[in-house]
Amino acid sequence: MxxxxxxxxxxxxxxxxxxxxxxxxxxxxxxxxxxxxxxxxxxxxxxxxxxxxxxxxxxxxxxxxxxxxxxxxxxxxxxxxxxxxxxxxxxxxxxxxxxxxxxxxxxxxxxxxxxxxxxxxxxxxxxxxxxxxxxxxxxxxxxxxxxxxxxxxxxxxxxxxxxxxxxxxxxxxxxxxxxxxxxxxxxxxxxxxxxxxxxxxxxxxxxxxxxxxxxxxxxxxxxxxxxxxxxxxxxxxxxxxxxxxxxxxxxxxxxxxxxxxxxxxxxxxxxxxxxxxxxxxxxxxxxxxxxxxxxxxRARDGGHATAKFNVLTGEQKKAPSNAPSYTNVFGEALLDHAAEDSRIVAVTAAMPDGTGLKRFAERYPSRCFDVGIAEQHAVTFAAGLAAGGLRPFCALYSTFLQRGYDQVVHDVAIQRLPVRFAIDRAGLVGADGATHAGSFDTAFLANLPGIVVMAAADEAELKHMVATAVAHDHGPIAFRYPRGEGVGVEMPAKGVPLEIGKGRMIREGKGVALLSFGTRLKEVLEAAEALDARGIHPTVADARFAKPLDRDMILDLATRHEALITIEEGAIGGFASHVAQLLADEGIFDRGLKFRSMVLPDIFIDQASPEDMYATAGLNAADIEAKVLDTLGIARIDAQRA
Missing domain, CATH: 3.40.50.970 (Thiamin diphosphate (ThDP)-binding fold, Pyr/PP domains)
Structure with missing residues (x-):
């Protein structure tokens, strides 16, 4: 005081x-x-x-x-x-x-x-x-x-x-x-x-x-x-x-x-x-x-947003990190591709810093467009750029992309224009609370015909997804990634385009398969290690794509395991719903598969640390472990989780 x-x-x-x-x-x-x-x-x-x-x-x-x-x-x-x-x-x-x-x-x-x-x-x-x-x-x-x-x-x-x-x-x-x-x-x-x-x-x-x-x-x-x-x-x-x-x-x-x-x-x-x-x-x-x-x-942005700071000096008190932020990974990867392809242009709506496009704008000022707080215009402008033969990346926060949804449907998807949507702040964002949470983009994008929807599990995957978007000229494509730092994986020198609609196996197990979409993969792997100690050895896979789904991988997981559990940082109606539709269409449920999904709950979660918000959402490693045990009908005997 x-x-x-x-x-x-x-x-x-x-x-x-x-x-x-x-x-x-x-x-x-x-x-x-x-x-x-x-x-x-x-x-x-x-x-x-x-x-x-x-x-x-x-x-x-x-x-x-x-x-x-x-x-x-x-x-x-x-x-x-x-x-x-x-x-x-x-x-x-x-x-x-x-x-x-x-x-x-x-x-x-x-x-x-x-x-x-x-x-x-x-x-x-x-x-x-x-x-x-x-x-x-x-x-x-x-x-x-x-x-x-x-x-x-x-x-x-x-x-x-x-x-x-x-x-x-x-x-x-x-x-x-x-x-x-x-x-x-x-x-x-x-x-x-x-x-x-x-x-x-x-x-x-x-x-x-x-x-x-x-x-x-x-x-x-x-x-x-x-x-x-x-x-x-x-x-x-x-x-x-x-x-x-x-x-x-x-x-x-x-x-x-x-x-x-x-x-x-x-x-x-x-x-x-x-x-x-x-x-x-x-x-x-x-x-x-x-x-x-x-x-x-003195600050270029007028001190718009700040961490805790020293009042006398203004020096911010930020925790050190050994991993790059997802936003910077996107920005740097796009710069690398733009140096080789003059058709690549970038569009943002008043957030060049927040979306990682600041350096792009400095290096290629004639190819970077800040349209102001006008997401509807940003999307349709990008559609026009695509129709004109360029390769536009429309970089918006997930929660702000909501404001341009009609344009995504009418001006991009129906015309199958190859607009690349870089969706920042996907998932729960912490102190900004419910208004800025990227909860709904998978659900509202993946139901559009002809669109490709990806989610990066880590910063290296994000780099590959940028390369995938660059190479995709057959319709709209979107990739989502969270706020904050990556998980510290080894980074490739250059991103490599992924095969559209193909996931990857992370570890083989038996009994139960955990299918992750997005950056909860880290918590899925932590849960898998905890389950190993109980004698339960789950299979873990990274879906990569919510649209189109990797049908072969999902059906293989469903037929080889007693239970299949999906995990995502999105609302009801997203990745899990598409998986459930596939399983129902193929009659897999008739064979006795136990299918469960872990999604953001049907509530708006108030501000807290991201860790606390994901705990409220029930999407942390301990929650995933508990879901596996419940699905398999195994009693949890340790008092901490009883």
Missing amino acids: SDRPKTPLLDLVDSPADLRRFSDAQLVQVAHELRAETISAVSETGGHLGAGLGVVELTVALHAVFEAPKDKIIWDVSHQAYPHKILTGRRDRIRTLRQKNGLSGFTKRSESPYDPFGAAHSSTSISAALGFAVARDLGGTAPEGLGDAVAVIGDGAMSAGMAFEAMNNAGHLDRRLFVILNDNEMSIAPPVGALSSYLSRLYAEGPFQDLKDAAKGAVSLLPEPFRAGAKRAKEVLKSVAVGGTLFEALGFSYIGPIDGHDMDQLLPVLRMARARAKGPTLIHVITKKGKGYAPAE
């Missing part, structure tokens, strides 16, 4: 209502203390740092002006919501962030009435805010009441089509709601696209306020220091599209841009907007990601 910052005013805040008893000068001090507390807390837990530091003043101002939880403040993505959590009665638990049984790293409805809408994916806030606004106007109910709806959305999130779909609908419905555009010129990666350029041009013109009022000569309604900018605002109006700015063309009253770190601007503008707005209103706020903490400000 002695190392924690002194926060005399923040100590008086138990809920946002307490902020409304402070003077504006005191709110400035609260913001300073809130920033220090956020840095201190994240240094102990790790997590998303830079985004929260960039909205400290905005968070204080919003809670001082609006009346949450009646007014609904909706944080887009919500990785910037740690300061919000501190101000809304959760400060005593803030050092449990992203830990088992602790606070979520994102907003979560079940956690607090001050989190009216859960989020962790991008660009949902405006749609949700419009829903709250319409519910309010149509007599909807909520325990805390329904007041104003406020969506806080970053400039990176505004690159997604969903945000503009929502704004278009909001302008049409003309309901009173507020959109705070948090423009920090930095999402996770440097921003891309025409919208980013547009926002930069607006900022370069200098501050100007409510253009409609300015154009009518109602300059006196504007707070200082913006009156002087009103004349310039009218001139700016003449140079943009008919109907005002881009946002005004969508039906929003536009206010901004204003300095998001200056309470003398934030507070009067928010108060004015709340008092006078009648329809949808967009307030454009300029902030700096990582603001107020030098190591975060």
